[in-house]
Amino acid sequence: MTKEKVKMSTGRKVLIGLIVVFVVLALAVYVGGIFFFKTHFLPGSKINGVDCSFKTEKQTQEYMREEVSVYTLAINERDEGREKLEAEEIGLTYESDDSIGKILKKQNTAAWVLSLPKGKSYQLDTGVTYDQEKLQKKLKSLNCFQEENITAPQDASIQETDAGFEIVPEVLGNQLDEERTYEAVQKAVENQEQELNLEEAGCYMEPAVYQDDKTLKKHQKQMNKLTDVVITYDFADRTETVDKDVIKNWLVLDKKGNYTLDEAKVAEYVNQLGYDYDTFGCTREFVTALGETIRVKGGDYGWAIDQDKETKALIKAIKSGETQVREPVYAFKGWDRSTNDIGDTYVEISLKDQRMWMYKDGQLIVDTPVVTGNHSKGWDTPAGVYAVDAKKSPAVLTGEDYASDVTFWLPINGNVGIHDADWREEFGGDLYLTEGSHGCINTPYDQAEIIYNNIEIGAPVVVY
Structure with missing residues (x-):
């Protein structure tokens, strides 16, 4: 065997040996991790927001007890208000039970390596206790619950102005719903949350109607349309005007929730017109086509407003939105308002x-x-x-x-x-x-x- 071959063989043996050693060590670490995490929480483990990584059940219990004893809840209010609630003010304590142990036992220790990047969070419904009366008392003592600091919400509304009917924006105010606020704080305390935003938690009493409310905008538009018209009655030597000051008193919501005109009130107005301006049949002198002057009596001729028709006609005229000069619909109508009301037609x-x-x-x-x-x-x-x-x-x-x-x-x-x-x-x-x-x-x-x-x-x- 040449020297080069001997060197190559020796290098392979060393490399293989190193790999074996690495595998053995990795296996030892892995197995050791399995045994270690049978009694310790996996990396990234959190219970009720408290980091319990690598801690035993006892250590976790103690750690949570310490965390609870110094617990403070920051309460963020509307308009940048901020108050706090501390553990001792509400008698907040940690009570251990077997819940943490149960979580520990359910850990998948064989997969402890996989927990390293992300960890796992747990939420326990038990573990802390507090005095509910003290919590309620504390909440009532907060500045946000003091009457002098409270502004009640107000709905957006429609108000009459010289320019017409305009929408007055809502007032949000800062009045809290006590029941919802208590529930939100209670939940935050039990979950050991560090901050609670009362607005995000929906604790504030809100206006029922906002300025961008579709129905409100619809009503404003309807009211302005109905009142943005002037109807002038021409009675020859006198006039009567129906304008916003008159029409606004006739506005009413119908069954479908739309502003319309109260027909009964319009009818009352038309009835008064009839009382003031109607005439009825009388005996008249008449020059016949053959030139003879006679007296004719009887009949139903004269000026008399048709109450029903004119009520409907006036409503229609107003709803048209067209400013106009008109005469009423007459049940009986003199051809003009002159002395000879028969006229020339x-x-x-x-x-x-x-x-x-x-x-x-x-x-x-x-x-x-x-x-x-x-x-x-x-x-x-x-x-x-x-x-x-x-x-x-x-x-x-x-x-x-x-x-x-x-x-x-x-x-x-x-x-x-x-x-x-x-x-x-x-x-x-x-x-x-x-x-x-x-x-x-x-x-x-x-x-x-x-x-x-x-x-x-x-x-x-x-x-x-």
């Missing part, structure tokens, strides 16, 4: 002459024969000054023994009204005496169409 019917005229803006646009109520059967068309109650096209007129289809229907007094009558070939003359209608004014189709297209609800119809 009206329908005139002569029962004697069986003739009907219509004037629009003072111009004659219809002059036609008609057939009125059957005189022989007592169905005479009633005389008086009426207003067109409605317009409907088409319509079906019904009675006890008839149902008639018409294209143009203008009721003026219940079931009495002006309408076309395509079943008639002749109009005028003495037809009404025995072949008249049930009370309506039968009109040629083309003339009825002209009247229908040129007349408005509330226009006067003079029947004499």
Whole structure:
């Protein structure tokens, strides 16, 4: 064997020997660790936040006892307030039991090497005791519980200003919920925590409504929209104004939680308008189309606000958000507010002459024969000054023994009204005496169409 081969063989033997020695030592350390950690806590072990690494059960018990005796809980409050609670103030002591021993026995000692990088934390529900009355007394003595230092929370709200309805931000305050605070402190003490942030623990009483609350913002928007409108009633020589100062008293929440208008209060307002401004039918002097001056009485013509419709119309006008000048919806409406409230747009019917005229803006646009109520059967068309109650096209007129289809229907007094009558070939003359209608004014189709297209609800119809 050459010298070189001898040297190589010797080097291998040395290397192998070193490896063997290292393995034996590593095995010895590992086995030793297994036996050591049967009675000692693994590296990184913490119990209730106390580091117990490499300590025996007895050492851990003693160490925890010492830690508990000097325990201090820092209490961080809102607005940078800070107070503390010490062990002796609440009679805090450590009481040993077999819990630590049980943890020690459950350690996986065979895997002690794996615990080196991370360790393990344990939480025991037992181990410390304290006097609950002393704890409660201590809490009540803290500055944060003194009445002079407490500001109660306030909800964000909506308040009226000159500019409209604005959101006033909430006030957080610093009022603590005693029960929640006690529970949070109790938990911190039992877990041996070093600090407790009362705000993070949810101990403060909070406003129920914040300025960014969606419902609050919705209500503000709704209130401003409803009140940011001016409705002016024009009564010729007088006006009435419905603005924010009036509307704000009508605001109410509906069943869905939305601000709307209290219909009953709006109705009260409209009722007062009627009381102040309504007129009703009266006997009038009237100059006929043939130039004769007569007196006409009866009928339902005059100025009278339709309470229900105008209430709804006013609500609709306000909700539209459009500032406007308007007149009320009238159940009975004089054509203008002048002395001659019939005005210059009206329908005139002569029962004697069986003739009907219509004037629009003072111009004659219809002059036609008609057939009125059957005189022989007592169905005479009633005389008086009426207003067109409605317009409907088409319509079906019904009675006890008839149902008639018409294209143009203008009721003026219940079931009495002006309408076309395509079943008639002749109009005028003495037809009404025995072949008249049930009370309506039968009109040629083309003339009825002209009247229908040129007349408005509330226009006067003079029947004499």
